[in-house]
Amino acid sequence: MKAIIVGGGIGGLAAAAGLHRKGWQVVVLERAAAFTEVGAGLAVQPNAVHALTALGIRLTEGLTDPPQGIRTSGGNWVIRNDSDLLSRRYGRWAMVHRATMIDLLRAELPPSSLRPGVAVRAVHPDGRVEHDGGVLTADLVVGADGVRSVTRASIFPEAAPPRYAGYATWRMIAPPHLLDPEDGSVETWGGGARFGYAPLPDGRVYCYAMIKAPEGAGGDLGYLRRIYGSWHEPIPSLLASVDPSGVLHHDTYELPDLPSYVAGKVALLGDAAHAMTPNLGQGACQALEDAVVLAGCTDLPAYDRLRRSRTQDVVRRSRQFGDLAHMSSAPLAAARNLGLRLLPTFTVARQMDPVLRWAP
């Protein structure tokens, strides 16, 4: 049985690895000239650690404690996670560089499966894939071609386009030795803006910023340094040491619910099926889950049944978490912070059950 995977990001490579493991002949068509990922970190949450294990991949680096919690821009804790409680409840977290994840997945595949520099133009439910050099056919076509998916547009031409979520994101890597050894990942909320940081296995620090803004509104590192200059340390120090040439800036989009993830011999996966806001750090984690389920169940209506309601629920939860985090009214934010501080640690931990408690 032959599968064509459109797109060689985390979702596409994971699907290819899973299908290859089950004996499928796989070909991954990737538009870019090389299989690689942007220079940023990736939170691999416990559900995704389980998914990787199911794909035969054991993370050897980057395994870490759960996030430490959420602080205000002045540095007070809004939520202080109980690390032992979270680890017992959900398992291990990991924080890796995105390129590391791509390398891990790629290593599961024979080099002959990987075809970079091939852009797909259209996909047909009968398994035909038109690309810029001709046409291929397969028993299964996996559309893993991201938020602007050509596969999705081919099989669901009526589907609503991704919608702007209301905030812009910046991702960057700060050099090593800027965090104390006991520092873990922390997110900080201020009026309409957030900042997060997490140590990477090599000591460098992955940082991200999210700011409420109209679509297309830009901002360089100087802009971020001005916005976050008065926030608690180490945020200003991290921003002061970031190399401006490595800063990634994107608007955030969410895909309205699709009526199905499958059509004929074609299945959608990852951002092509359910692009979500990055608020919960679950986009790639859900793509890894999709890949495991698809590889274990190539009956496509069953894949759709197993994945669509779960992922659309995570999309919704991620949006709601963003609404809570990005509150810009000071009195409402103060009430939110007070409410969250009063929640028992166990109640906070349980909130993530629907997302993190997943087993293949």
Ligand SMILES: Cc1cc2nc3c(=O)[nH]c(=O)nc-3n(C[C@H](O)[C@H](O)[C@H](O)COP(=O)(O)OP(=O)(O)OC[C@H]3O[C@@H](n4cnc5c(N)ncnc54)[C@H](O)[C@@H]3O)c2cc1C
């Ligand atoms: C700021 C930010 C932070 C995030 N943090 C996290 C996090 O910590 N944890 C997490 O789990 N998720 C996170 N996410 C989400 C995560 O990045 C995405 O959900 C994930 O990368 C989606 O993977 P994918 O393989 O589905 O799509 P993509 O990564 O978009 O890959 C699609 C691939 O398809 C290729 N392609 C596109 N069109 C074609 C074509 N026509 N022909 C051939 N190839 C094509 C592209 O070149 C690309 O390589 C974050 C997202 C953002 C924006």
